[in-house]
Every structure is written in C-alpha cells, then in structure tokens.
Amino acid sequence: MEHLRVAAARITRFSAATLYCKNFKIDGKLSLLLQKTSIDGHSISENSRNASSIPPTLSLSPKKCLKASPARPGQKSIGSNCKGTKLILKTPKGTRDYHPPEMTVRRKVFDKILDVFHMHGAVEIETPVFELKEVLTGKYGEDSKLIYDLEDQGGEILSLRYDLTVPFARYVAQNRIGNISRYHIARVYRRDNPAMTKGRYREFYQCDFDIAGSYDQMLPDAECVQVIHQVLSSLDLGDFVIKVNHRKLLDGVFGACGVPSDKFRPICSAVDKLDKSPWSEVRREMVDEKGLEADVADRIGEYVKLNGKQDMLDALKSDERLKNNEDAQAAIKELELLLHYTSLLECDASLLLDMSLARGLDYYTGVIYEAILKENQNGEDADSGPTSKKIKKKQEGEEEDEEGGAVGSVAGGGRYDNLVGMFDAKKRTVPCVGVSFGIERLFTIQERKIRQQGIKIRSSCTSVLVVGAGKGMLEPRLALCALLHKSGIRAETSRKMNPKFLGQLQHAEEHGIPVVVGVGESEVQEGVVNVRCTATRQETQVPRVQLVAHLQQLLPTLEKL
C-alpha cells in the first residue's frame, strides 16, 4: 500500500504526483480498481467533473440507445405526479433522446451531406415545424391519416409537417420564387407504426435537396442522382444501387396493357408494394381489390420485372405495345438522356433502371428514384450473387434489420412539376425535382459500424484540462482557464475547490483530452506550468507567459481525430 500512501500525502508539486501516476498506468482497467479504493474517506476515482452515467466515449449500444420498449433501461416509473396518477418517465412513442456520442455521429453524417449539397451551390432555408392544416390537405393520399394535428386551442388549425417537400412547395409559391436550389435538414412527423431498431421513428430527420425552376430536360434530374451517388459514396456505406423509373413510362405501360386511365394511380400504388410483397400478392390486389382484368394484370407483370440500363430501354423502344404510346416513348427518351448525363457526371455505375419502382406519393410526375444499400454491413450475409439477385432478395423481405440486416431505402425522390401550382391561385407552377435522405437509417448504419469496429467516440472537444496539484490551486486554475479562453483554446478545469489530483488526470484520459496543464504551489511561485501530453505522458515545464504560444504550436499536432 506504499503507493496509496504516496497519493494520500499532500501533493504540492505537479511532477511528483504525475510520476506516481505514470507508475500506475491510469487506464480503463486501473479506473475499475480505483473505484473500489478509497483514500481519506473519498473515492479516489471520483471524477472531478462530468463523470456522467453516460460514458464520454461510449461504444454505442443499440439496446440502450435505440429502443423505446417498456424494457428500456432509461425508462422509469415514478411514484406519482402532481395529479396523483403514475407518470411513466419516457419519451413519446416512436421518439428518442439523442445522447452525446450519438449527436457526434450525427454531426459527422450531416457534415458530409452538407459538403455534397454545398458542392451543388445549394442554399439553406427553414420553415416552421407546423403548417396550416390546409397546406397539407390533399397532398399525401391515404397517408394523410398519419399526420399529427395540433389541438384546436383557438386560432388557426395546425398540423406538424409530414415531409419537407410540401412546405418547400408552399415556400416557393408564397414567395413567388422562380428558381432555387435549396437544402433543408429538419425533423418531420408521422404517426406511423415505429420500428426503432430499423431506424423507423415517428419523429425523424429528413435531409432534402431540391431544384426548382425551368431548366433543360434531365439536367436537374441527373444532378439529383449525382447527389445521391456522392452522399452515399462519401458516407462509405458499402455498395448501393440507385433504382430509377419514370412515372410516364409506368403510365404508358398501364395504358398499353389496357388499364383504364382512372385506375392508373391505384394500380401504381399496387406496383409500389413490390418492394415488400411478391408479385403474386400484388397481382391479387390488382385483380381482387382494384378490379383489374386478370390478363391485364398479367401483361403488367411482364413489364414490372424488367430492369437494366440502355438494354432495357432498347427492349422497350422496340416493344410492340409501347411503340405508339406517346407517354412511354417520351419517358424512354428522357431516361436515355439521364443515362447519358449520369455517365458524364460519373455517377452511373450504381444506377439501375427498374420497372418495379413506383414510389408512394401521388405528386411525382416524371423520373423517380430510390437508393438501397446492397448488402449488410457486417458480412454475415455473404451473398455474392449478381446485383439483381440481391435486389430481389430485398424486395421479398425488406427491412429485416437485425444487427447487420437490411435497412431498406436510404434515399428517394423524383420530379414533381405540379405541386407548387397547387398553391397558386392561377395554377402557375414551378417544375421541381429533388431527393430526400432517410437520415435515421444512415445513423443506424453508422452507429452499427462504430460498434462493430469498436471505435471510441469523443463527445466533447476540450483541448486542455487545467489541473491543480495539492490544495489551494483553484484561483490559479481559474486564471489559467481565463487566459486560455481568451486565445480561443478550449480549456476546462474541475468545478471542485480541491479535486483529487489523480481524479483530474483520469478525467483527461477518459475523455481523451489531449493536453493537461498542471500547477502546484511551486509552479505558481516560479511562474511556470507543466504541460503534459495525455497520449505520451510526456511533460514539459513552460513559463506561464509562453503557455499560449506553446499550446498553439502543440495542439494542432495532437488533435487529429
């Protein structure tokens, strides 16, 4: 117990205390030991500050952070609230708190997405979280039932936004904007059935990039595909496929197969289910529920299984039924142009024309697209078959997102040329095309990656911890912090009068603070400080007046995260 006595002795010189500390290699293991040891009646490992129950470098646990089931560890039932009823301490169904390490992951994902949006000259806007209910009315078809309404408390009738696209169209119409490329990153609200482990929430982020304005055919559309390609590449999520289709091609096929035009949208909705249900079930819906003749459904069935690139378009161009169909021929020409432009933009490798892609929302009028991650991220499902096979697999059983499973579509969008016109008295419209990233799913994947790779995440970005050796060092510590802050150096110090010396060093190690600046009585008298590099445990004595300059040189070399 010799060493413990050394530590317990009054330490008034920084270096002596540090020597002790070096001998004991303060790290994760030792900290466990220290927690059970007490000196002077205090726990020696008592953290001087921020000893949060959420470890600062938490390896993300999905059970802890992502679920909101009744078994959620953080959820507590407290005795009673002021009304005497039991209050379950939880976030509302389908929502979650974001803890500091998760926020750090999220910031990084956002930053990468923003880099791409900025690459395309996009500007940022923000709209209110709620809109007049009427603004949302008639835009989402049967999904309208998922809209959160606010209580009528006198005044306007409001609803929480369901997506960022309709508020954007309202914004363009209201402000009479001719053209704009804007991005908007914000949360939207859907009273859907949540599946938290799959990253499906009732409150979730969307990250939208849209181009409004009259431009030449397919140039903005190709740019949106490029944006998807660039974002998913930069997030390094493994292989992905960007499925592309065209609403007018679908309509042309429906017409050519004999679908009455008033059934185009309901039949399109049925096709949309092909990403979750097999053809047999979709066909049943078309025939039994939507009253389509069986041979018409079978003809559609021949088309929706097609996918490819120029080869698919060539086949469709020479298809007998589509030859004289104007919609189909126009769409085929547009898709050819899209292939050409995306090739020039070097983002066509992951592109796949897919006739089964329909997209849910009614407002699309042209090209539509959706991005899907091709394989799981931990290699468990080592399916090395051809792309189309893997895609088919997703189609048949999408969203079985256990650890490492599929998370489904991570981005989607398309052209919607008539939405702005719905807000204009004279039906003056502005053609639009855009893409929305399903951020929560990207987070879920990134968090999983971090767990699997055992990466530690720093949640704070303090550069310097100012510590005192021995009692009575509060005043020099505060003065040092003030000095460093004035030069923009992120420095913190314990919020205790006389924190344990070892506890302070341990705090620096646990929180990954790269530099410790230490003072004891002797240092104060001599007008110096000790600068200790946390990683190497190397120490340098520096005159106090040279401290800022010293750190400004040292820190950039240490803070490469």
Next chain:
Amino acid sequence: MEHLRVAAARITRFSAATLYCKNFKIDGKLSLLLQKTSIDGHSISENSRNASSIPPTLSLSPKKCLKASPARPGQKSIGSNCKGTKLILKTPKGTRDYHPPEMTVRRKVFDKILDVFHMHGAVEIETPVFELKEVLTGKYGEDSKLIYDLEDQGGEILSLRYDLTVPFARYVAQNRIGNISRYHIARVYRRDNPAMTKGRYREFYQCDFDIAGSYDQMLPDAECVQVIHQVLSSLDLGDFVIKVNHRKLLDGVFGACGVPSDKFRPICSAVDKLDKSPWSEVRREMVDEKGLEADVADRIGEYVKLNGKQDMLDALKSDERLKNNEDAQAAIKELELLLHYTSLLECDASLLLDMSLARGLDYYTGVIYEAILKENQNGEDADSGPTSKKIKKKQEGEEEDEEGGAVGSVAGGGRYDNLVGMFDAKKRTVPCVGVSFGIERLFTIQERKIRQQGIKIRSSCTSVLVVGAGKGMLEPRLALCALLHKSGIRAETSRKMNPKFLGQLQHAEEHGIPVVVGVGESEVQEGVVNVRCTATRQETQVPRVQLVAHLQQLLPTLEKL
C-alpha cells in the same frame, strides 16, 4: 450597337467573349441595362441558373423577411383549395420562414455560440420536439396556458416543448445521470402574443447550456456567467450588462419585510414585472391584488431599488433587518463568492447585482441572471449617461424595438436544484444551473447590423462556376464538374444546354463565385481551360490536367470571406 452584334455572334472561344465582357464592366448597373436588352429573342441577362426572386446577396429587408402581418409581401390568397374554401398562403401565426441569407446569418451566430459552449467541455444532446403532456404539467405556473397541445388522436397525450430546461431535467432523471454539462440548440413553442419585429415568435430557437451535478459552491454558477460574457462579447453586440440576483436573498428580504411565507412566490412574480412596469404599479399589484400591507410593500420598495457590486453586499450585510436572516446571509455569501470567481474568470466587468431582478419561472432556487444589451445598435439613442441610468430607462419602457431600439433581455437563467427531483420517485435530485440565449433576438440584432453596414451576404458557397463559350459545351462542362467534385472542389454549371455566355459570367458576379472555369471549342481541342478570377477579371489558360492542382492553390487565397 456594334458590341451587341459581337455578343450575338456565335462565340466559340472563351477569351474573345470575355474581352467583350470586360469592355462592358458587367456589374450591378450593367445588369439592369442588360435586362432590358434582348438578343436572339432572349433576354441576355437571363440567368443560367438560380436566378431566384430572392437575390443571392440580399441586403436584408425587415419588411420583407421579418414581418408576418397580413400586408406581408410573400403572403398570397389563392383561389380556393380542394374544399372550395379560400386558403391564405402563409406560415402559422407567430412563425416565419427563414430565407437563405437569414440562414447564413443564423449559422454564423450558432457557430460563435457553439465555440463558447465547446470551450467549456459541453456535450450535445437532443430530445423530441414534444413530450408527454404530464412531463410539462406543473412546471411553468400560470404560463402553462401558453403550451401547445397536440390533438388526442388516440394514444399518448402530447405537448410541444415550452423550453429546453424541463426536457433536460426529464432526460437527466430518466437516464439516471449524475452529472453532465450539455448544450442543446432547438426551437421551443409558446402560444404567446407574437411581436415579430422584436424577435418575439411563437416558434423560436433557444440555445441552452446547463451544468448538472454536485460541485463546489458557485463554481458552475460563475461558469454560466462567464459563458454569457463570452457569447455576447464574441457576437460583438456592443455593451451589455449581466444583472444578477439570488432567490434566497429575495426570500430573505420578503421575510424580513414581513411578507407571509405563502406569499413569497406571488410577491416574487410582482417584482419580476419591474423590468416592464414602474414601482408604483408593482406596489399597487402587491397591495391591491395580492393583499400585502402597504408598509410591507414600501419596505420591499426600499430593497428592490438597490444595485451594485460588493458595495451593495456590504450594505446588505450590515442591514438591521437582514442581520439575522439566514437565507439572506447565505445568499450574500454566495454572491460574494460569485463576484470573486467571476473576477478571476475576467467576466465581472459587465456584471451588476440588481435586487429588482426576479425571473418569472418558479423553479429557480439560487442565483438568477439576465443579460441585457445596454444601448441600441445604430447610435440614434446616444445616451452616454451612467450605466444605472441606462438600465433604468430600459426598465421603464423595455422592448420598444423599432429599428435600433431595445430588444430587451438576450440571455437568462439561474440555479434550479429541485427540478430533476420532480421526475424521480424517490425525489432524488441533481442540482443544476444553466443559461438560455434568446437566439431570435440575437438574429434580429445581427440582421439589423448587417443592413446598417450594408454588408452583402453570400448564401451559397460555390467556389467555381464552369461556363461554356458557344453551343455544344454541355458535355465538357459536366465532365469538368465531375472532375472538380472528385477533388472536393465546389463547382457548379448551368442546368441549360446552351446558356448565354454573358448570363453565366453575370451569375458568377452576382453570386460572388470567386472563380470561373471556361471552355469553348478551341479549348476542348487544345486540352486547356480558362481560369478567370471574378474579382480581378484576370484570366489564365491552364492545361486541363493541371486544373485541379491550379485551383487548389488559387482558391484558398480568394475565399477569405
């Protein structure tokens, strides 16, 4: 008209066209001329892209951007919606859209605030926009009527958050957190009477920094005052005062003056109104509405007019009535410590103890503070009297925020040691202290400053515009964009097949894009591009293979905003 004929001629070489352009000094004035001139039947100034009705470098107009009155220019009544009723195209009462230049200002304000929060080792969390209604119940006193409730659509009863403090306390209790320093920047919701030009909205940002955990007396409290000082200094808003008081000092004074203890909170609420009403009115409320005896009220009146620093504390220490009042004496000791610590932290210059400060919310238990900008920002009100006089002026007629007027309090907070315990079955609590910045007001001030100084704001951050001279340049332009994007260079090009050459250059000038990379037929044949610096109009011919390296050297020198 010789020059117009030159422009109309087919331009196939970049430099020739630029020469023309140089002769005409394309700038704001010329662009007006060009808009009225047409060549080949097209408007020559037709912007190739992003010719938004919101100018990219808009000088912020308060009337255009900040008001939401019925006269709001952006607000339109459209014929009828799908139900046949008139739909007024607007954002909900008390809310606004943020346009791109405003978002740019906001990002800058946020960044400066974040820099300070990070200086203090704070980590970030996020909570849902709504909470179970019960979580908010009983926390806000009479302000509870301002809470937005969601409609009961089956399931949980929810309300939009009213501030970030109560959700934070819920977060700490639910996750059993012992200590944390966290920040949270998010919008909160209050069905209050909006005053948009004063930066008072129903949906507005709060920027909160809070320290939860058991630390030594006044150290976290002093740090919060330091954070206010650092944020307001870094935003460069002119002089400010941080008024400080202590709830226990107020309670001590009330007790010593003869207020019955069950009337402490109502009388405290009355004192809180001193920032808007004169003493005579507050006294009337105490006596007529709250049943206080007149001489008791008069005694309180003597205390609430006190302010100062150590001198005020010295006076209170020797005050006959307070001598034996434990609450008051404990609070005085704490305030002395606060003065000492803030002096060490070099943030006491703007601090003023002020006995009239009471803060509205019930949950404060210790030190309370509020920051107020001392003078208007355009010098119209050149009152150079002593600090206390200026403060008094604000107290009597706060928030007369015409252009350049007062915007009132921009930050506030205090210690709330019992709030977390309200969420715990065993009433186990975690002491907390924090500060909240009224961001919208800071935006309002920053926007005003920008208008007054005539600063132009760039909303996009494109570095390079790729332009084509003559027809048929789309493919080389797209390929150049792809090339630059791969190196992380923010490059955009027109979304038209054959945009007007001059329109492209004009786009670069109007949007402040620092570099134009141009190609014509000859350049393509020779494997070169023209690199034009927008500011100097200097041109260099660079081999295509050296373009990326050339720009990586050039751009950092040009992009100092």
